[in-house]
Amino acid sequence: MKIPPVKGTRDFYPPEMAVRNFIVDGWKKVSLRNGFEEYDGPIFEYLKMFQIKSGDEIVEQLFSLTDRGGRDLALRPEITPTLARMVNQRINALPRPIKWFSVPRLFRAERPQKGRLREFFQWNIDIIGTDDVLADAEIIFTTIDYLRQVGLTSEDVKVKMSSRRLLAAVLRTIGICDAALEPLYALLDKKTKLPEGTFRALLAQQVPDSEVAEKIEAFMDVKKISQIKNVVGLDDDVDAAVDELAMVHRFLREDMEVGEYCKFDPSIVRGLAYYTGVVFEVHAQEGELRAICGGGRYDNLLCDLGGPSISATGMGMGDCVLEILLRKKGLVEKELQRQGLDFFVACVPGITFDDQDGLVKSTSEDEVVRLTTQLRKKGLCADFSYRSVSLGKQLKQASERNAGTCIIIGEEFKDDKIAVKDMTTGEQELLGYEEFLSNLGIGREEK
């Protein structure tokens, strides 16, 4: 009976696992150098926790389960509610600002499609406990630092930035009441994904006054921050929001030197309800891919989950869309070629080596295991073949395992010599065994 994997999940065979590690290890490395500390929570939490504050789409897609005690649980669809729960739990003990990252595995019961799976990984970085816009700039810088690290240039990707605060100020100025803001955000967030006619019809339902609707569309199309006043006129709240966004941009351009990656785009709204300030998404310049990542400032999440009102800003980047883009740009293969064994130890099968009295001391197979053990002891990745297979087959295996160097123990070992084959150039030379070992820092006493 053959059993398949569940639809929307992935099997990570070694080649796919290497790609996943390339992505996840990069996330970790960049987080650490930008001063974030790693955390994680459980894979499942109480169902109600996600129902409180995750977006409707996410709540509809929860994988729920019941434990033996009848408690309703759910596989986590995002890590932010867990983060809020954890921070609330130790709110007085944690030094602020809290600057944490995580690379959780997440689950959403949605229809699997390109760039969207039911099980995926997501890089999350968050700075909690400061309303300094420098923190927003740092979240965006760290995101760019990763993109740059994996080889994506400002020609490949752009960070599109806007601000919920700005959007709210603009909408209020042109006559939208506060109660109408939240449903309007959800619609505006979908603007670039909907056909123009559909968007316009839906907008007309929410904003019957066609003049106001036109102003909203005009604002969404603004290309430069300085043009906003042409659409909405002068307003103190709008000005303050503009200044804030301009300051984030200044940090990124002047102090962090990544201005070429960033641009203002008022069509960036973000779907989730909890954003309150600067918001951003990263998009590939070419093609029809979904956003590579998104984030922004959220000021009420901890509060909604039973904690104090503390300002926070963060970013989430999934692995699926990113991997599609990295593969498209040829940035994955390059990395994978570098992986493999340091050494493969082979032998001419069945040779015996005698001691001074002419007694059998060892076989070539024994010496393979002994040498491999020494290499591993030094932290080097080393492997060999089982059984007495021909030398040709052993060399084939060395090549399959992408070994950098292949050692061959043959007749020359009687004179304490081994053959060392460079698997890249194919060059082979005879070396004294002691010399080879001591070059690797393996002394006589360690043997």
Added chain:
Amino acid sequence: MKIPPVKGTRDFYPPEMAVRNFIVDGWKKVSLRNGFEEYDGPIFEYLKMFQIKSGDEIVEQLFSLTDRGGRDLALRPEITPTLARMVNQRINALPRPIKWFSVPRLFRAERPQKGRLREFFQWNIDIIGTDDVLADAEIIFTTIDYLRQVGLTSEDVKVKMSSRRLLAAVLRTIGICDAALEPLYALLDKKTKLPEGTFRALLAQQVPDSEVAEKIEAFMDVKKISQIKNVVGLDDDVDAAVDELAMVHRFLREDMEVGEYCKFDPSIVRGLAYYTGVVFEVHAQEGELRAICGGGRYDNLLCDLGGPSISATGMGMGDCVLEILLRKKGLVEKELQRQGLDFFVACVPGITFDDQDGLVKSTSEDEVVRLTTQLRKKGLCADFSYRSVSLGKQLKQASERNAGTCIIIGEEFKDDKIAVKDMTTGEQELLGYEEFLSNLGIGREEK
């Protein structure tokens, strides 16, 4: 409304996460240097897959869930069925032997207790496609290589080895029929965990002949392989199983030089039904902890999951018992002290620096962000404080973040000098800014 984590799960705050990473990264590193390649499967699989071959205890403890299509799924309680499924799926394409490792997150709905949680991590190494006992030896060596790497000596832990093949041969020789073997394995596996009287009563139920039962107990107490014949007399199958076990021991002692960690112990049976050859467990020498890990040869698992009959051998080590032991031996704290920021960049708040024309070029806060950016660009872990907090508070933060070095940008920066404070010794010196940067390989053009 405050929401707690689900019972039996863990929140990994940065200090706990550092311990988890210390354990999991060590598993990965040791696997790679011993020639294993990493794989992983999905967190959930079809429920029936686990019902086929996992032990009864495991099946009872499954976390099951139903997806929108009404399919019965379960969170994985172990990775081996997934491994078998994945190998079966590509059986003709995979080069053999398959030598893979994984560090999956696993789930068991059991009563949380010391060393047992509902959600945990488990290191798995497996070699599939060879019946060479060298592979069994390598599984055990790799296990020991990890234990040694984290600082556990042969005084701290011992690998107790036996063989299902040997046990079967012994039991058959003394008159147990084949059908009675499997329930008997389950009982014998519990011998060391049950009070003597309870074990004896349960054994009498399965083996009514008291002479046979006594022989079984006598075999379980044998301390040396050479004593087996005193209990069961001479038998070809027993001899062959003994030879096999002796050869594994010889590899470990002579070629891999870890003999001091290994000993024969016939009370090692392993609970799971699928073992067929060499079996082993690692136990702490002191205290009442459960086994740190266990493993052995399993020859029918792939076959039972719809694949061909291929021999395999492997090991699984959870993180919970291991962590208790590592903490008890003081091996965790040592590692954690080493972690922290490379640099914390601080400043005397509010200083302005002028350019040649006397115009404000930057503030001390700007220069903090600029220097930090340069350090991060070089891959160094660097951080700073938000807002203008006093220098004292910044230094306190540097210390909390376990920074190796703290840089202070003060009045001296007007003369292109910075203060560099070694946080371990407390020593502080003034250095030229350019000199400091060029020592780190940061050139003028990169600034």
